[in-house]
Amino acid sequence: MSLTARISAVRGSFSLDVDLDVPSGHVLALLGPNGSGKSTVLGCLAGLITPASAEITVAGRALAGVPPHRRGIGLLSQDALLFPHLSAADNVAFSPRSTGAGRRAARERAFYWLAEVDAVPLAGRRPGQLSGGQAQRVAIARALAAEPDLLLLDEPFAALDVDAAPAIRGLLRRVLKTGPTTLLVTHDPLDALALADHVAVLNDGRIVERGPTREVLSAPRTAFTARIAGLNLVAGTAVAEGLRTASGAVVSGLPADDVVPGEPAVAVFPPNAVAVYPHDGEHRGSPRNTADAVVAALEPHGPVIRLRAEGDGWAHGLTADLTPAAVAELALEPGSAVTLSVKAATVAIHPAAASPGSS
Amino acid sequence: MLAVPATLALALVVLPVVGLLVRSDLTRLPSLVATPSSWHALRLSLLTAALSTVTCVLLGVPLAVVLARARFRGVRLLRSIVLLPLVLPPVVGGLALLYLLGRKGFLGMLITTLTGESVPFTTTAVVIAQTFVAMPFLVVSLEGALRGSGDRYEQVAATLGARPWTVFRRVTLPLLLPALGSGVVLSFARALGEFGATITFAGSLEDVTRTLPLEVYTQAEVDIDSAVALSLLLIVVAVVVIAVARPRSWEGGLR
Numbered sequence A: 001m002s003l004t005a006r007i008s009a010v011r012g013s014f015s016l017d018v019d020l021d022v023p024s025g026h027v028l029a030l031l032g033p034n035g036s037g038k039s040t041v042l043g044c045l046a047g048l049i050t051p052a053s054a055e056i057t058v059a060g061r062a063l064a065g066v067p068p069h070r071r072g073i074g075l076l077s078q079d080a081l082l083f084p085h086l087s088a089a090d091n092v093a094f095s096p097r098s099t100g101a102g103r104r105a106a107r108e109r110a111f112y113w114l115a116e117v118d119a120v121p122l123a124g125r126r127p128g129q130l131s132g133g134q135a136q137r138v139a140i141a142r143a144l145a146a147e148p149d150l151l152l153l154d155e156p157f158a159a160l161d162v163d164a165a166p167a168i169r170g171l172l173r174r175v176l177k178t179g180p181t182t183l184l185v186t187h188d189p190l191d192a193l194a195l196a197d198h199v200a201v202l203n204d205g206r207i208v209e210r211g212p213t214r215e216v217l218s219a220p221r222t223a224f225t226a227r228i229a230g231l232n233l234v235a236g237t238a239v240a241e242g243l244r245t246a247s248g249a250v251v252s253g254l255p256a257d258d259v260v261p262g263e264p265a266v267a268v269f270p271p272n273a274v275a276v277y278p279h280d281g282e283h284r285g286s287p288r289n290t291a292d293a294v295v296a297a298l299e300p301h302g303p304v305i306r307l308r309a310e311g312d313g314w315a316h317g318l319t320a321d322l323t324p325a326a327v328a329e330l331a332l333e334p335g336s337a338v339t340l341s342v343k344a345a346t347v348a349i350h351p352a353a354a355s356p357g358s359s
Numbered sequence B: 001m002l003a004v005p006a007t008l009a010l011a012l013v014v015l016p017v018v019g020l021l022v023r024s025d026l027t028r029l030p031s032l033v034a035t036p037s038s039w040h041a042l043r044l045s046l047l048t049a050a051l052s053t054v055t056c057v058l059l060g061v062p063l064a065v066v067l068a069r070a071r072f073r074g075v076r077l078l079r080s081i082v083l084l085p086l087v088l089p090p091v092v093g094g095l096a097l098l099y100l101l102g103r104k105g106f107l108g109m110l111i112t113t114l115t116g117e118s119v120p121f122t123t124t125a126v127v128i129a130q131t132f133v134a135m136p137f138l139v140v141s142l143e144g145a146l147r148g149s150g151d152r153y154e155q156v157a158a159t160l161g162a163r164p165w166t167v168f169r170r171v172t173l174p175l176l177l178p179a180l181g182s183g184v185v186l187s188f189a190r191a192l193g194e195f196g197a198t199i200t201f202a203g204s205l206e207d208v209t210r211t212l213p214l215e216v217y218t219q220a221e222v223d224i225d226s227a228v229a230l231s232l233l234l235i236v237v238a239v240v241v242i243a244v245a246r247p248r249s250w251e252g253g254l255r
Helices: A038-046 A088-098 A103-116 A132-145 A164-177 A189-195 A213-218 A223-229 A324-329 B003-023 B029-033 B036-069 B075-082 B090-101 B106-115 B123-149 B152-159 B164-192 B196-201 B212-222 B224-244
Strands: A003-011 A014-022 A027-031 A053-058 A073-076 A150-154 A181-186 A198-203 A206-212 A232-239 A242-244 A250-252 A264-269 A274-278 A290-301 A304-310 A319-322 A337-342 A348-351
Touching: A003 A038, A014 A027, A014 A038, A014 A181, A014 A198, A014 A206, A027 A189, A038 A053, A038 A073, A038 A150, A038 A181, A073 A132, A073 B152, A088 A103, A088 A132, A088 B164, A103 A132, A132 A164, A164 A189, A181 A189, A189 A213, A189 A223, A189 A264, A189 A348, A198 A213, A198 A223, A206 A213, A206 A223, A213 A223, A213 A232, A232 A250, A242 A264, A274 A319, A304 A324, A304 A337, A319 A324, B003 B224, B029 B224, B036 B075, B036 B123, B036 B164, B036 B212, B036 B224, B075 B123, B090 B106, B090 B123, B090 B196, B123 B164, B123 B196, B152 B164, B164 B224, B196 B212, B212 B224
Parallel strands: A027 A181, A027 A198, A073 A150, A150 A181
Antiparallel strands: A003 A014, A003 A053, A198 A206, A232 A242, A232 A264, A242 A250, A264 A348, A274 A337, A290 A304, A290 A337, A304 A319
């Protein structure tokens, strides 16, 4: 049940021209800032907006001119939008009921999906009695109970408070493993990292970059992607104190709530959290999270100089932001041997979607 | 600061009723009210107001949905036109109805030719006049609720595979119930109190078109005590309507 879409739309002075391909069962993240056209893409796919021209094929079925209710495309937005007059269970049973299932069969399906999202105890509650996180759980169950060919996720964590978001993120990771083909729309690179194996970066109505999530986010090829997603990512396996890389080194950090030791994970930190010392320097800061590397490139990046490192260990490909004064003082140039140090408190450990082609 | 004008406003609502109570002779009240003509008027009033409220719901709900959701050109003009009976003096409305449906009105002529019947000065005319003046109350209250909630719930329902009619029945309508409740009470009350359009379009024939307000008006010219007593009866009916069908949305209990 793959998705192939080619969408052209003009709304006022904004024009959108996007093509997307999501293989069956995969999750593609469409990453972009506000106003980049993400919502328009979703509206076109769901059939709520009629674009100037669109070829949308889901599971081999062309969807041009098909009304929203016959597209088999589910939508989960940042607000749960549970029907306020129905209980949680009746909300989940809404789709089965509307598509012809009997009362009892619909109820059974509702409870199956409520169990999938650990929300059975909430079955009898009205949406007004649910917290934001609980409501989003029920909304996920409701969207999945429709058994869509394609699931659209529209910033699904944006309206949740900081405590609820990691749990819902973990839940979505779990259900999407065996779930439908999914398009995740987000402005947060971490959402893409946690849920999507591939990412497409959208800027001003055009896709400027696409590829496996980890590659795109850790080594952006366009300045635009670097600006919204220029993060250092180190892949490995989650361990109690942080993350063990392929070479066996341990990167210490603060694990997110949904990190499971032994599962694939990534350590994420911004370039300005990386301190650079001369190779033989004394100042190593925290003894953990240091690695030897060689300067591969130095590029101006706004007011700072961005250093790209290469080396054998996990420091390979890391970026560090330095002031021009520091670069001069350390006499850095490509080829200089350096020691990189990252304070553990600036490193966030997140579960990673297992992406094909990486260990 | 607000207490003074607020008290004045409340006094303006309450004091006239008190005045009516003071003026009335409570011992004679039962005998004044329990006349055949006032019972006829009361029965006719309740019957016609109920019928016109039903008509308002049957016609007004679809109209409100169309006005709130439609995006075609001129829909804003339509919205203003629907409000016309609200701002038009009822007498003018009655005259307009008379010249549409009367013997010389183009629709009236058609009806007379086809069926041999004529609409004005019948109970049907009373219901039409009341529907004419009461429908905007229902439409405005529904349309406000529809536009306030937007169509996001309907969109979600569609992505869940619900056909448009299912969406209307299972999502739009239930979400509208509080607003529908207050709209129904408002239009029933307005229909119950209708006077101007009724007397011009339907006349004042006992047991056919003379509703309670018309009966009050008739009695006021011959027996003021009787008119006062009937007015009290109307007030009682109005209070009962509000008490029984008090819309929850007025008390902030929406949801």
